[in-house]
Amino acid sequence: MAAPAVSTKKNYLTALKEAISEEMGSNPDMLCIGEDIGILGGAFGVTDGLQAKFGAERVIDAPISEAAIVGVACGMCLNGKTVMAEMQFIDFISCGFDQIVNMTATYHYRTAGEVAIPMVIRGPAGGYGGGALYHSQMNEAWFANSPGLKIVCPSTPKDAKGLLKASLRDPNPVIFYEMKELYRQRAIEEDVADGDEALVPLGQAQVRRKGESLTIVTYGNNVYHCLQAAENLDKEGFSAEVVDLRTLVPLDQNTILESVKKTNRLLVVNEAPRTCGFAGEVLARIAEEAFEHLDAPPSRITRLDTPVPWVKPLESFVLPSVEKITEAALRVCRY
Amino acid sequence: MASTATESDQKKKPRPTYTPGPYSAKLTPEDHRELLLQLYLARYFDVRLIKEKKRGRLRGTLYSSHNQEAIIVGSLFGLKPEDWISPIHRDMPAFFMKDLRSGWRNPDRMGMTVQEVCAQVWGRATSPGRARDNWSHIGSKAKHIIHSTSMLAGTIPAACGVVYADRMNGGDAVCLTFNGEGSTAQGVFHEAINFAAVHKLPVVTVIENNQWAYGTPAELEYSLEDFARRADGYGIPGLIADGQNVFDVYDKISEAVEWARAGKGPSIVECKTFRAYGHGDHDDDRAAKYRPADEVEEGRSRDPIAVMKKLMVEFGTLKPDEAKEFMAEGKGASEVTNDDFPPQVVDYLSEGVEFAVNSPEPAAEEGGMWVFKEGH
Numbered sequence: 001m002a003a004p005a006v007s008t009k010k011n012y013l014t015a016l017k018e019a020i021s022e023e024m025g026s027n028p029d030m031l032c033i034g035e036d037i038g039i040l041g042g043a044f045g046v047t048d049g050l051q052a053k054f055g056a057e058r059v060i061d062a063p064i065s066e067a068a069i070v071g072v073a074c075g076m077c078l079n080g081k082t083v084m085a086e087m088q089f090i091d092f093i094s095c096g097f098d099q100i101v102n103m104t105a106t107y108h109y110r111t112a113g114e115v116a117i118p119m120v121i122r123g124p125a126g127g128y129g130g131g132a133l134y135h136s137q138m139n140e141a142w143f144a145n146s147p148g149l150k151i152v153c154p155s156t157p158k159d160a161k162g163l164l165k166a167s168l169r170d171p172n173p174v175i176f177y178e179m180k181e182l183y184r185q186r187a188i189e190e191d192v193a194d195g196d197e198a199l200v201p202l203g204q205a206q207v208r209r210k211g212e213s214l215t216i217v218t219y220g221n222n223v224y225h226c227l228q229a230a231e232n233l234d235k236e237g238f239s240a241e242v243v244d245l246r247t248l249v250p251l252d253q254n255t256i257l258e259s260v261k262k263t264n265r266l267l268v269v270n271e272a273p274r275t276c277g278f279a280g281e282v283l284a285r286i287a288e289e290a291f292e293h294l295d296a297p298p299s300r301i302t303r304l305d306t307p308v309p310w311v312k313p314l315e316s317f318v319l320p321s322v323e324k325i326t327e328a329a330l331r332v333c334r335y
Numbered sequence: 336m337a338s339t340a341t342e343s344d345q346k347k348k349p350r351p352t353y354t355p356g357p358y359s360a361k362l363t364p365e366d367h368r369e370l371l372l373q374l375y376l377a378r379y380f381d382v383r384l385i386k387e388k389k390r391g392r393l394r395g396t397l398y399s400s401h402n403q404e405a406i407i408v409g410s411l412f413g414l415k416p417e418d419w420i421s422p423i424h425r426d427m428p429a430f431f432m433k434d435l436r437s438g439w440r441n442p443d444r445m446g447m448t449v450q451e452v453c454a455q456v457w458g459r460a461t462s463p464g465r466a467r468d469n470w471s472h473i474g475s476k477a478k479h480i481i482h483s484t485s486m487l488a489g490t491i492p493a494a495c496g497v498v499y500a501d502r503m504n505g506g507d508a509v510c511l512t513f514n515g516e517g518s519t520a521q522g523v524f525h526e527a528i529n530f531a532a533v534h535k536l537p538v539v540t541v542i543e544n545n546q547w548a549y550g551t552p553a554e555l556e557y558s559l560e561d562f563a564r565r566a567d568g569y570g571i572p573g574l575i576a577d578g579q580n581v582f583d584v585y586d587k588i589s590e591a592v593e594w595a596r597a598g599k600g601p602s603i604v605e606c607k608t609f610r611a612y613g614h615g616d617h618d619d620d621r622a623a624k625y626r627p628a629d630e631v632e633e634g635r636s637r638d639p640i641a642v643m644k645k646l647m648v649e650f651g652t653l654k655p656d657e658a659k660e661f662m663a664e665g666k667g668a669s670e671v672t673n674d675d676f677p678p679q680v681v682d683y684l685s686e687g688v689e690f691a692v693n694s695p696e697p698a699a700e701e702g703g704m705w706v707f708k709e710g711h
Contacts, residue, residue, distance in 0.1 A: 031503075063533065068492045068526035078476060080504075083496075099492060099523070102484045109705050112465040115476050116708040147706050169710040235516060250707075269471020 015161035036087030088124030105148035124180035132310035162200025168216035211241035296335035356586030402611035405639035409584025449687035459694035487518030491527035517548025537595035578608030609634030
């Protein structure tokens with residue numbers, strides 16, 4: 001009698017959990033620190049069971065002190081450890097800002113390479129869940145503007161695991177943006193490898209959908225909005241290529257360039273505010289590097305220059321949506 | 336270990352005027368002489384650099400440790416070589432005075448060389464940080480010195496992390512962090528000491544209370560008489576030392592270090608002192624105006640070199656005639672000459688200065704290097 005088929009597909013959250021657990025298992029010099037990550041297992045359960053497995057010395061429940069969490073992690077790294085520091089919500093990272101941008105990000109630079117800080121600061125990020133002003137942010141631009149930090153934002157379970165594992169092996173500090181609205185999304189569950197096979201290197205974008213009429217560059221939650229918009233475009237006779245950046249710093253500029261040279265049109269989508277957001281950086285680089293390949297002004301859809309409001313109509317008003325992306329993409333295609 | 340009041344104003348025995356604590360009582364006459372030499376060395380570093388700057392040989396701002404040297408010297412003297420320290424801008428001599436007991440010119444000692452520190456002051460490629468950030472923003476992983484930033488109290492969390500990691504590895508290193516009283520108002524000061532207290536980490540927070548945070552007087556910085564009471568809020572010991580008396584600093588820091596090394600956790604040691612000059616040398620003229628003259632005169636009246644010599648004479652470890660040699664005490668940089676310092680101090684520092692002056696500046700393209708560790 002054959003056993004009943006059991007789905008081996010994993011969700012985004014499980015993939016993250018496995019990444020941390022596997023790296024803790026293979027690296028005895030790795031620690032985790034954060035608010036409620038031990039006894040509780042994390043506000044969302046990303047570190048569920050970790051303390052039972054690796055002990056309270058290596059999985060530390062920290063006081064509500066983001067500056068201390070980052071700074072302590074920095075000191076541990078200075079003395080030979082690798083540290084995963086969890087922000088309960090990525091919004092709270094602002095409380096540790098100085099320790100990140102002045103202490104941690106600059107360490108390798110100001111010591112002329114004597115000290116590397118292998119730290120990953122990760123946490124749930126992004127809107128679309130009614131989290132309101134302080135549980136919805138995408139603040140990656142703050143850190144993209146602080147040299148010395150790598151920035152990662154996966155959109156699939158495979159990438160969540162592979163990029164987190166790679167981040168935990170990287171000798172540089174990494175800010176890792178997890179899409180909490182994707183944590184338990186059934187629709188995106190997929191097979192995820194174990195061990196080294198799961199690794200996804202930093203700095204490589206992924207083409208999620210091939211197309212000829214337009215390149216849409218995005219990351220995180222917006223990958224799925226863009227894929228839906230691409231289907232709308234199909235009905236209008238345009239085929240969109242969707243590039244998922246996955247890593248913002250270092251940026252895989254070549255994949256974007258190759259795509260734009262093929263489609264000659266560019267739309268960039270992110271859910272951070274417009275002014276000085278990462279979308280603007282992508283537009284600027286393409287304008288500089290591929291101006292002669294463009295048949296239409298490169299364009300972007302971002303959050304409005306507002307905080308993220310709470311109730312649904314307000315939140316939808318300010319964040320990128322399938323409709324807004326479709327409309328903007330059509331404008332670029334028809335220019 | 337309990338909170339104690341300043342001892343200098345307690346019992347008035349005819350002699351000695353300082354009753355040695357359990358730690359300084361064990362110091363040998365040779366230790367006394369070494370400590371005095373180190374006080375001269377710290378002072379000479381300060382006045383030599385001011386002279387070099389006046390001669391136009393030096394750029395940048397100097398943050399004088401003048402009148403506060405007993406804190407650096409007394410604190411460092413009680414450490415083991417493998418202990419960690421985290422100095423701030425006013426503790427520049429600490430970088431080369433760490434583990435000085437292992438021999439001033441011992442290449443294996445766990446402190447920077449005076450050459451390295453001078454190279455940093457001069458902004459040369461031979462500085463430990465290759466002159467990428469200025470003044471005291473250097474450190475050494477190998478020598479167990481945490482690299483500071485300009486954000487005050489910003490290295491106390493790192494101090495916690497360093498010793499947490501060391502403890503995991505089976506070590507018993509203590510980390511001594513130096514801070515001005517101004518930095519105690521920072522949020523990160525609270526966060527880090529609270530964390531250290533929760534995890535009983537061997538971190539000793541030294542507060543050099545020199546009464547002025549740049550241009551802001553103590554009464555506008557905090558409302559406590561003594562920082563020892565601040566420690567009560569964390570459930571940790573708070574001690575007070577006479578920051579002009581190297582023996583008292585040594586006693587209190589040693590007590591805190593022993594407590595930490597025994598696994599009992601962090602503590603705060605407030606060293607009461609006075610900033611002799613401006614916040615930095617750029618501020619000397621203004622400081623002479625924004626601070627009352629009588630306060631400054633009073634604050635400078637107990638030069639740590641003079642205090643130490645007087646005590647050594649009382650203890651019988653310095654002859655009265657010897658105390659009259661090398662009269663650097665009570666003199667500003669413009670009044671003092673090399674003859675006011677023991678020759679071994681002048682020679683030692685001169686080696687550092689000459690090394691720095693003859694070192695090249697870093698190549699311009701280094702400005703673009705080392706943002707990331709490459710190969711990953």
